Amino acid sequence: MRVACFTPLPPSPSGIADYSAALLEPLKRLCEVEVVTGERGGCTPSGFDICLYQIGNNPWHEHAYRTALRHPGVVVLHEANLHHLIAEMTIRPGDWDAYMREVEFDGGAAALAYAAKVRALQAGPDYDGVPMLRRLVGSARGLIAHSEYVIAAAREAGYKGPAARIPHGAWVGQSAMPAQRMEFRQQLGIDANTPLIGIFGHLKPYKRIVESLRAFQRLLRTDPRPRMILVGEPHQDLALESMLTRMDLRGSVRLIGRTEIEEFTSYLAACDVILNLRYPTVGETSGTLLRAMSLGKAVLVSSVGAFAEFPDDTCLKVPVDTSEEDLLTDYMQLLVQRPDLAQAMGARARGWVERECSWSRTAALYHSFLESVAAGGEWSRPVLEGAEPAEPVSVEPGYIRSWAQTDESRGYVETHITRLRRTLELVPPGKAEDRILEMGAYLQITPALRLKLGYGEVRGCYYGPAGNADRKAAVSSHGEEFACELDLFDAEKDRFPYEDEYFSTVLCCELLEHLPNDPMHMMAEINRILKPGGHLLLTTPNISSLRAVSAILQGYHPGFFPSYLRPNEDGVMCDARHNREYTPGEIQLLLADAGFEVEKLETGEFLEEPKPELIWVEDLMRRYKLPSELRGDGIYAVGRKEGPVSVRYPAWLYS
Numbered sequence: 001m002r003v004a005c006f007t008p009l010p011p012s013p014s015g016i017a018d019y020s021a022a023l024l025e026p027l028k029r030l031c032e033v034e035v036v037t038g039e040r041g042g043c044t045p046s047g048f049d050i051c052l053y054q055i056g057n058n059p060w061h062e063h064a065y066r067t068a069l070r071h072p073g074v075v076v077l078h079e080a081n082l083h084h085l086i087a088e089m090t091i092r093p094g095d096w097d098a099y100m101r102e103v104e105f106d107g108g109a110a111a112l113a114y115a116a117k118v119r120a121l122q123a124g125p126d127y128d129g130v131p132m133l134r135r136l137v138g139s140a141r142g143l144i145a146h147s148e149y150v151i152a153a154a155r156e157a158g159y160k161g162p163a164a165r166i167p168h169g170a171w172v173g174q175s176a177m178p179a180q181r182m183e184f185r186q187q188l189g190i191d192a193n194t195p196l197i198g199i200f201g202h203l204k205p206y207k208r209i210v211e212s213l214r215a216f217q218r219l220l221r222t223d224p225r226p227r228m229i230l231v232g233e234p235h236q237d238l239a240l241e242s243m244l245t246r247m248d249l250r251g252s253v254r255l256i257g258r259t260e261i262e263e264f265t266s267y268l269a270a271c272d273v274i275l276n277l278r279y280p281t282v283g284e285t286s287g288t289l290l291r292a293m294s295l296g297k298a299v300l301v302s303s304v305g306a307f308a309e310f311p312d313d314t315c316l317k318v319p320v321d322t323s324e325e326d327l328l329t330d331y332m333q334l335l336v337q338r339p340d341l342a343q344a345m346g347a348r349a350r351g352w353v354e355r356e357c358s359w360s361r362t363a364a365l366y367h368s369f370l371e372s373v374a375a376g377g378e379w380s381r382p383v384l385e386g387a388e389p390a391e392p393v394s395v396e397p398g399y400i401r402s403w404a405q406t407d408e409s410r411g412y413v414e415t416h417i418t419r420l421r422r423t424l425e426l427v428p429p430g431k432a433e434d435r436i437l438e439m440g441a442y443l444q445i446t447p448a449l450r451l452k453l454g455y456g457e458v459r460g461c462y463y464g465p466a467g468n469a470d471r472k473a474a475v476s477s478h479g480e481e482f483a484c485e486l487d488l489f490d491a492e493k494d495r496f497p498y499e500d501e502y503f504s505t506v507l508c509c510e511l512l513e514h515l516p517n518d519p520m521h522m523m524a525e526i527n528r529i530l531k532p533g534g535h536l537l538l539t540t541p542n543i544s545s546l547r548a549v550s551a552i553l554q555g556y557h558p559g560f561f562p563s564y565l566r567p568n569e570d571g572v573m574c575d576a577r578h579n580r581e582y583t584p585g586e587i588q589l590l591l592a593d594a595g596f597e598v599e600k601l602e603t604g605e606f607l608e609e610p611k612p613e614l615i616w617v618e619d620l621m622r623r624y625k626l627p628s629e630l631r632g633d634g635i636y637a638v639g640r641k642e643g644p645v646s647v648r649y650p651a652w653l654y655s
Helices: 015-027 059-070 083-090 096-119 134-139 148-156 181-187 209-222 240-246 261-270 287-294 305-309 324-337 339-356 359-375 397-401 407-426 446-451 519-529 546-553 584-593 612-623
Strands: 002-006 032-036 050-055 074-077 142-145 163-165 196-200 227-231 253-257 273-276 298-302 316-318 435-439 457-462 469-475 481-488 503-509 530-541 596-604 634-641
Touching: 002 015, 002 059, 015 032, 015 050, 015 059, 015 287, 015 359, 032 059, 050 059, 050 359, 059 083, 059 134, 074 134, 074 359, 083 096, 096 134, 142 148, 142 359, 148 163, 148 305, 181 261, 196 209, 196 261, 209 227, 209 240, 209 324, 227 261, 240 253, 261 287, 273 287, 273 324, 287 298, 287 339, 298 305, 298 324, 298 339, 316 324, 324 339, 397 407, 407 530, 407 596, 407 634, 435 446, 446 457, 446 481, 503 519, 519 530, 519 584, 530 584, 546 612, 584 596, 584 634
Parallel strands: 002 032, 002 050, 050 074, 074 142, 142 163, 196 227, 196 273, 227 253, 273 298, 298 316, 435 457, 435 503, 457 481, 503 530
Antiparallel strands: 469 481, 530 634, 596 634
């Protein structure tokens, strides 16, 4: 399917530009997309299967709006009001006749009578009363919105075609390379335990800034500890500097101003509570809110419009009525005095956006809807692959131990028995027609891939001269027999000796950390040999584990295995040492850059046993409100192939 997408892109000062840039990357893996950003795009819409129009309420969407009327397609409404856009297109260039026609078409005689006063400069445009949706939605072939609120407004304006509610994408994993929480708190002059509340984005009056400051002022009367930051460009109608002085909040509230996205995200990470309030609203969904939730922040939203549709357990909703300031004060007081509740709510919010709002999931829903509209059929919301994973297969430790044939292998299995069992639990069960590859195979869990998980063809591979292969066989202590081919090659240099899309599943367990030169070559080859939708299970030591944190704070090396290896009696190095160990966030980035959607990311132990010596580290992290999840010794990640490699040499990994 060929799609023409009309949208602004960065550096256009439009939040939809950032939205489109994030959406287009995964969407381009699913269909052919040509992007048109303005009049000089050079695109003929008739040459495409469907046109996609990202429509916002500012002048950077004028070309998309005009083209959508000439060449109807799927319109993405980011809010239920386009009056500001129409005014920019008509009043600003002095075409009052066009403005009057649009007002009458949308609102009828009463709206036209009021517009006459606007033209006579006796009143301002009725932005709230005349939404200016009727003409655009009247010609659209399909409609996408982030909320039922906006879809209902489009229906009220006369839209009768197919509509899809597709959640606003979230920057899941944006904290994979950690935002600088503690560094930015230090810049603000506050310690780890000072409650910090933040308001972010363009600081306009309708974001309830005045109401929030009054509620915060009341909070300080009972608890003088909290501080507040306002991060964003102040609106010209909101004299924040003088307001802070009048309210005697200079010592507790800091106006940061507009920042670049990296700083913006770090200020978000520095906060404990985020206020994301809106009234009045036209159904807009806040990208800042999604960023805050993906960072695991406790968020307060106004209980109106699209914000009322967020799950109740992921945020606190504040009604916009006479109780607003009272509830704002009470909610802020609750969250700053009970940080455990704030952290728990933030964790639920992060979990929700990871499940429902990843950009790859958003793109998959877009693709499904665009195909349906292009074909002229009815759209049924798809159950996305991976939403209902197969029941894991449980393999008992005794079964794994039964394949250990030497003292050395038995010792290794005992040390890693928890990891080996969890690895097998995470392997998607196979069928007779499925093929699976275990990289770095020692035949510890390899037999179970066929005999327990049901794969029809099981292959292994190991480091060695390319083109050679060994046939390995084993007999368990119970008399079961197993054999497979073990192909030899260099995973960082050689083309893997398999056809494109040959395997359903690849296991890369405790191998990544040994690679000295080019891990993305291996990741690209794994991508190539996997079927579309196939799975990669990757395990590797966790350099940010509790054990590693404890070691570095006490002056020891944090690596799980940093030692150099002595050669054997023949002077031969039998194994490769650890060259680089990874954090869970880096594994998330690695998979994304290699064309995989992360279906599962967790950590655990190599051998499950009590570790009371690490309790002090957990206590330290709680005191500093540092993330305590994903702190096990080993990382377990399952990725599903969703497209080709997106970044061959990612900057976070290669110099």
